[in-house]
Amino acid sequence: MNRFELTAAPVDLAAQREALKHPGSGGFCAFEGWVRNNNEGREVSGLEYEAYTELAIAEGERILAEATERYGVLAASAVHRVGNLAIGDLAVWIGVSAPHRDEAFRACRYIIDEIKHRLPIWKKEHYLEGDHAWVACSHTERAHELEPPHAHGHHHHPHTVVPAHPEKGASPEKGASVGAQCLHAVTRESLDPSVRWGDEQKSFTPDYSRQVRLREVGEGGQRKLADARVLVIGAGGLGVPVISYLAGAGVGTLGIVDGDVLDASNLHRQVMYDARDIGQRKVDLAARRVARLNPSVEVVTYEQPLHAGDIADVFTGYDLVVECTDDLASRYLANDAAVLTSTPLVLASVYQYEGQLQVVTAEPGEPCLRCLWPDPPAPALAGSCVESGVLGPVPGVLGTMQAMEALKLLLGLPQPADHALQLVNLLDGTSQRLPIDASRGCALHGGCVAVARRALERAHTEGELERHFDRLDAAVQSGYAIVDVREPDEIDAAPLHVTSLRMPSGAISADTLRHLERPVLLVCASGRRSAHATRLLREQGVDAWSLAGGVAALADPAVS
């Protein structure tokens, strides 16, 4: 049983130790961190710890789980103090019980190293001279990184660590769409940021002199950036350069949206992360990276994708949005919300060796994404990095271009008078700018605002009915009963390779489905018939859901 705690009260050591007793334990190892009277040559009179509580607890529990898995220990606990501490007080306690001493020692060392490295806890040192400084509690050296690769059975960070989503209802995954948007604000400005460079610790003042020197930027431009609030959707291949450059430039507030954890396959293009970060939430990694790059930037993280129900509200809190996901539906959703809230939007996407860039100013009479392509093609036709492959520098180039467009907008730099789709082919080294004629786009269908409003309403309704799965066996594992509502000839042409009930959409029986006592996932070719049937079934009290995009959206319809 693992437990991580943050506490403002003294730690009851006997109780902590007792809780780790286990009949199978042959070794117990504890570590205590105490407040000492000096740090880096200065006499310290006391300490104050401040934590970003939710994140610190989640991260602390993750560290304990990792240590348990890596070293095969029986139980591990850790307690970190917050608030004011005096010299000699216990600041952190770690205990591990294991079958043998070696695992206990190693796990204990791993936990303290990771806690120092990863936990969002800040230490304010009070010096005898009467002044104080905030010190980031991060170390760069971790003993387990020096271990030989096959020293034990669990060398790699677990790849299966996923953020826990609170379940809000009986249906699996329901929490993901109806749960409240998780929002964490990390304000580093209020902490009088200090950073540690090797052995030296000094207060950090960003130096923007190289960009302020530009005549078009100047001190006035720098103030505009400091006042700006920018939302970056997606902290992946495109998002990494966008976040890095905007943080470096001194954009005052960066919102970062990403629901994913870092995977090893991301590292070839997502260059601000490294191998130690695998399995961790990208929003947390990105927030930590920004804090190190420019501690004066305030970061707000959203650990669930935005959806039709909340996106417009979120956009109203920002001056500019940069869309960096690998998801067409997200890009269209962002377009609609940008148009409706008059928030400028910088869009880019990549495919293998090429990319596209479009700035939607969201001003009346100026073109949007739907002016070009009124509706997204079926997901299976659009291609993604997963299916089609991508060379690392391609999102790097396009993301860098997005950062440039964002800065141009924020600073009011000179721009071409027309609006264009920019196509970049990095194999040929060619780039072309295709001017967009707004009068030939949404203007023919009532204008961008009317089109966006209809689309957002539709997405809202559909979103309440749909579930997204790449593979049906994942849906089965999540507890859904699969109901194939296609006609027999369609099923024969492309049978599902999971156990399913066949019930053509015209002959659906609510009674039969209700008796399954499980949520049902309806599947058709495109998601239209299943959405319609889902609506009807819900009216009859069935816990029904529709597979978004239908069979066409599955990763490989032949085997899913």
Added chain:
Amino acid sequence: MTRVTLQYYAQLREQAGASSEQVSTSASTLRDLYAELQARHGFSLPIAALKVAVNTQFSDWNRLLAEGDTVVFIPPVAGG
């Protein structure tokens, strides 16, 4: 017959196996041209999912082809 230069992006480039080619075509409009190319290269994207540009300007699918036109077919792409 009209001689035109074609440029392909994304899946179309992949399915055509080249980022550009020169063709002589009997098609009169862009729509006919795309249908011809779809048959030749097996393009999976329907016209509704594409934009077309001629000589660096977006164009209507009913536009008539002229000798020497450079035609670009552009699907939206999803990667990031």
